[in-house]
Amino acid sequence: MMTQELFREDAMLLHCDATVTGVGEGGVLLDRTVCYPLGGGQAGDTGWLIAGEQRWRVTDTRKSKEQPGAIVHLIDGDPPALGAAVRVEVDAARREAHRRFHTATHLLCALLPYPVDGCSITETYARLDFHTDEPFDKDAIQAGLDRLVAEAHPVRHRWITEAELDANPGLVRSMSVQPPRGLGRVRVLEIDGVDLQPCGGTHVSNTAQIGAVVVTRIEKKAAKTRRVVLGFAG
Known part of the structure; x- marks a missing residue:
C-alpha cells in the first residue's frame, strides 16, 4: 500500500492522523504521513507517533525498500499493532x-x-x-x-x-x-x-x-x- 505524502503539498503541516498499514524494515508503515523520507539529498524527518497515552519516537523516515511508494517510520520500542490509529507529529525545529x-x-x-x-x-x-x-x-x-x-x-x-x-x-x-x-x-x-x-x-x-x-x-x-x-x- 502506498503512503499518502501530505508533505508534498503542505510543508507547514506538522501533524496528521494515520493508520498503521504494516510493520517491518525496522519501523512502521502508515497510510498517510507528514514525515518526509530521506531522499533527494534531504535528511528524513524525525518526530513522534502517538496513540492515547503511548508515544513512539520516530528516529528517521525512509522510503520502503520492499513496498514501492510506502514510507517507513523508524521508531524506538515495540511498534503499534497493525491497523492501529495513530497521530503523526513532526519535529518542528528540524x-x-x-x-x-x-x-x-x-x-x-x-x-x-x-x-x-x-x-x-x-x-x-x-x-x-x-x-x-x-x-x-x-x-x-x-x-x-x-x-x-x-x-x-x-x-x-x-x-x-x-x-x-x-x-x-x-x-x-x-x-x-x-x-x-x-x-x-x-x-x-x-x-x-x-x-x-x-x-x-x-x-x-x-x-x-x-x-x-x-x-x-x-x-x-x-x-x-x-x-x-x-x-x-x-
Whole structure:
C-alpha cells in the first residue's frame, strides 16, 4: 500500500492522523504521513507517533525498500499493532531547519549556473557540489544570498507533466539525483523570478523566511568539483 505524502503539498503541516498499514524494515508503515523520507539529498524527518497515552519516537523516515511508494517510520520500542490509529507529529525545529536550508540551496543554484553533482541538507548545515573548475568568490556568493533573501521572493511548487520536463531538459540541474519517472507528472519548485527546477523537498514559502544563512566554507573537492557549505548565522 502506498503512503499518502501530505508533505508534498503542505510543508507547514506538522501533524496528521494515520493508520498503521504494516510493520517491518525496522519501523512502521502508515497510510498517510507528514514525515518526509530521506531522499533527494534531504535528511528524513524525525518526530513522534502517538496513540492515547503511548508515544513512539520516530528516529528517521525512509522510503520502503520492499513496498514501492510506502514510507517507513523508524521508531524506538515495540511498534503499534497493525491497523492501529495513530497521530503523526513532526519535529518542528528540524523540519524548519530543513525548509530554510533547502530553499537556500536553490538560491545557490541561481547564483552559480553550473550542474550540481552532490547535495546534502541536514538540520545543522547544507552543502552543494558544483561541477566546474571555476574559482568561487565566497564574499560574492554571500552577498548574493543576502540579497535574494532580503528581496522576499515568493516560493511555490507546482506539477508539470513528464512530457513538459522532456521538452525542457535544462530544468534538471542535478547530475546525481533525477526526478522520479512513471507517475506521469513531476513536482517543480519555483522561486519567483529566481529559480525553477524539479524538487520533491520541503521549503519555505518566501525567501525572507530563510533568514540569516552564511557561507561557512568553499572547498575544491576535485579538479571539476567545487563545494559550497551553508550554516545558520550565530
